[in-house]
Amino acid sequence: MCGIVGYVGPRAARPLLFAGLQKLEYRGYDSAGISVLEEGRIDSVRAVGNLSALRAALEARVEANGGLAEAAPGRAAAPVLAQAPVALAEAPVANTGIGHTRWATHGRVTEENAHPHYDNTDRVHIVVNGIVENYVALKDRLLAEGARFTSETDAEVIAHLVAHFNTDGLVDAVRKAYAELRGHYAFVAMSAEEPGLLVGARKECPLIIGRGEGEQYIASAIPAFLRETRHVQYIGDDEIVVLRPDEVEFQTAAGEVLARDVVEIDWDADTAEKQGYETFMLKEIHEQADAVAETIGERAAHEDSIDLGDLEAIDDELLRTARRIVVVACGTSYHAGLIGRYSIEEWARMPVEVDIASEYRYRNPVIGPGDLVVGISQSGETADTLAAMRTARSRGASVLAITNIMGSQITRESDGVLYTRAGLEIGVAATKTFVSQVAVMYLLALRLAELRGHLEPGSLARAITEVKRLPHLIAEMLEHGLAGLSDIADAHAGAEFFLYIGRHVGLPVALEGALKLKEISYIATDAYAAGEMKHGPIALLDDSTPVVVVATQSPVLEKVISNIQEVRARGARVIAVASEGDEQIAQHADEVIRVPRTEWMLAPLLAVIPLQLLAYHIADIDGKDVDQPRNLAKTVTVE
Numbered sequence: 001m002c003g004i005v006g007y008v009g010p011r012a013a014r015p016l017l018f019a020g021l022q023k024l025e026y027r028g029y030d031s032a033g034i035s036v037l038e039e040g041r042i043d044s045v046r047a048v049g050n051l052s053a054l055r056a057a058l059e060a061r062v063e064a065n066g067g068l069a070e071a072a073p074g075r076a077a078a079p080v081l082a083q084a085p086v087a088l089a090e091a092p093v094a095n096t097g098i099g100h101t102r103w104a105t106h107g108r109v110t111e112e113n114a115h116p117h118y119d120n121t122d123r124v125h126i127v128v129n130g131i132v133e134n135y136v137a138l139k140d141r142l143l144a145e146g147a148r149f150t151s152e153t154d155a156e157v158i159a160h161l162v163a164h165f166n167t168d169g170l171v172d173a174v175r176k177a178y179a180e181l182r183g184h185y186a187f188v189a190m191s192a193e194e195p196g197l198l199v200g201a202r203k204e205c206p207l208i209i210g211r212g213e214g215e216q217y218i219a220s221a222i223p224a225f226l227r228e229t230r231h232v233q234y235i236g237d238d239e240i241v242v243l244r245p246d247e248v249e250f251q252t253a254a255g256e257v258l259a260r261d262v263v264e265i266d267w268d269a270d271t272a273e274k275q276g277y278e279t280f281m282l283k284e285i286h287e288q289a290d291a292v293a294e295t296i297g298e299r300a301a302h303e304d305s306i307d308l309g310d311l312e313a314i315d316d317e318l319l320r321t322a323r324r325i326v327v328v329a330c331g332t333s334y335h336a337g338l339i340g341r342y343s344i345e346e347w348a349r350m351p352v353e354v355d356i357a358s359e360y361r362y363r364n365p366v367i368g369p370g371d372l373v374v375g376i377s378q379s380g381e382t383a384d385t386l387a388a389m390r391t392a393r394s395r396g397a398s399v400l401a402i403t404n405i406m407g408s409q410i411t412r413e414s415d416g417v418l419y420t421r422a423g424l425e426i427g428v429a430a431t432k433t434f435v436s437q438v439a440v441m442y443l444l445a446l447r448l449a450e451l452r453g454h455l456e457p458g459s460l461a462r463a464i465t466e467v468k469r470l471p472h473l474i475a476e477m478l479e480h481g482l483a484g485l486s487d488i489a490d491a492h493a494g495a496e497f498f499l500y501i502g503r504h505v506g507l508p509v510a511l512e513g514a515l516k517l518k519e520i521s522y523i524a525t526d527a528y529a530a531g532e533m534k535h536g537p538i539a540l541l542d543d544s545t546p547v548v549v550v551a552t553q554s555p556v557l558e559k560v561i562s563n564i565q566e567v568r569a570r571g572a573r574v575i576a577v578a579s580e581g582d583e584q585i586a587q588h589a590d591e592v593i594r595v596p597r598t599e600w601m602l603a604p605l606l607a608v609i610p611l612q613l614l615a616y617h618i619a620d621i622d623g624k625d626v627d628q629p630r631n632l633a634k635t636v637t638v639e
């Protein structure tokens, strides 16, 4: 997926942009480029391949120009990009610039197709993520007006279009160009006529501002500028943003100025590093004890009460009187909602529905005042989840958001927010954000139970104590408990199909385990309610099929064991995830993965972790890029 970074301020832009692109490498790319405004003209360098190719091209350019910008007299060109740019300020610096990593969609992987793109006068440069759907019509029109295209991309039309309108300044030109574009995209433009100015526009693709002292950043993802600032502002959909060293102005597409808070994120810049792990996903799996501990934090500080803090318009009265809960979410977040359903029904005795947001939004749902809708989205930007929440809200329901990203779109479109505190998650496959979502659902369920008086105080206190033990249990399991997993992965890595089954609280775990394996290894998986096996899926089984059975403690464990027997009778091999101490499982399963014992309701949060690791090891054995699986994006801002 493509990455954008832009900088405007007093410092040399190239090294900052290059460092930003390095932080976006995890998104995958096939070419890259940087444009900076330097002494009245825009200097652009692009290269096919990885960033070392761009580095070499940039250094060659600096060399050829006799040491431009950041190259201080007497300093070799090689370290230019690695050095802190402020130390290299003797020469006039190029301090407005944009950079891009491209993942080819329209047009082959060539230098001409790499971004930044520019108009025929070379005075307007742009970087773009996403797709311009009406580019053919626009291109025809621009060609007729004399534009000469140098690439095969849809993105280049934006450079020509902005240049075409660039008579009353770049802000006006971007607004006029934006009005003509269709599709989903985010772009940033700069003009040789206006040093110290960047203009961005966002339609459904992410774009975020990083605020510095007298300098500003714009990027498609926070890691691009996290080393420099933790103060961020989110650009809303259909908004235009104007960056100057001392100010950032948000506007609607029509030009109306908008107020936007600055949010201070508490992520450490080191979280954007692998810190010795081979991949971000593996690191994030190992961060799950901390993520859950942070998420629970002071919310469970009292022995017999949960404190969810200030949920704005979602007050205690609403939680006490809401007639039902409807959870809307996508993918892994949907699975967190499914786990939440069991805990809310069991502890708070409230009716709960859980729906896939992309389905919910196009139904004619029966929803209204008195209903509490919970939208779960780690990114806070998922188009379908936002749309489902809007539908419910427009019909009078109250909407609570659960997200990992402060200030994200979901937080602006809900009546209250509960944050997971998982920290930055870079791996495309959600792991630590998932267990944090599940932890929040447990806390919400306990708070509802408390307010509604459905758990007697002793049971409430016991459940809270057990929830607080979860981080410790995760840490123990990750440190000592899962040694045999890589052997199990080795034994089954060649299988063409995996079936996952579970019942009751084990079912969402099976669904999530199957999703993890398919998304990072591309092996076909299916996940089923174990009780449904004989209604169809059992026909899939033969002696080459590994069947992963979630068999942790639950009120239906005996039934799950019957399902295991059913599966084994067809010759399939059973990998069971079981709670410590359940010795009978070993008699039935071919391989057993043990997770620590806890209240059965909390077992899903533990049981999913070995399944994340199983998927990880299998994908790793197959040589897959687990951090950036093909065709997937971390933030899904389009439906």
Ligand code: F6R
Pocket (backbone or CB within 6 Å): 330, 331, 332, 333, 334, 376, 377, 378, 379, 380, 381, 382, 385, 428, 429, 430, 431, 515, 519, 634, 635, 636
């Ligand atoms: C899978 C995964 C996705 C997301 C889904 C929703 O590992 O990460 O299935 O869960 O795209 O994303 P959010 O939670 O950002 O709404």
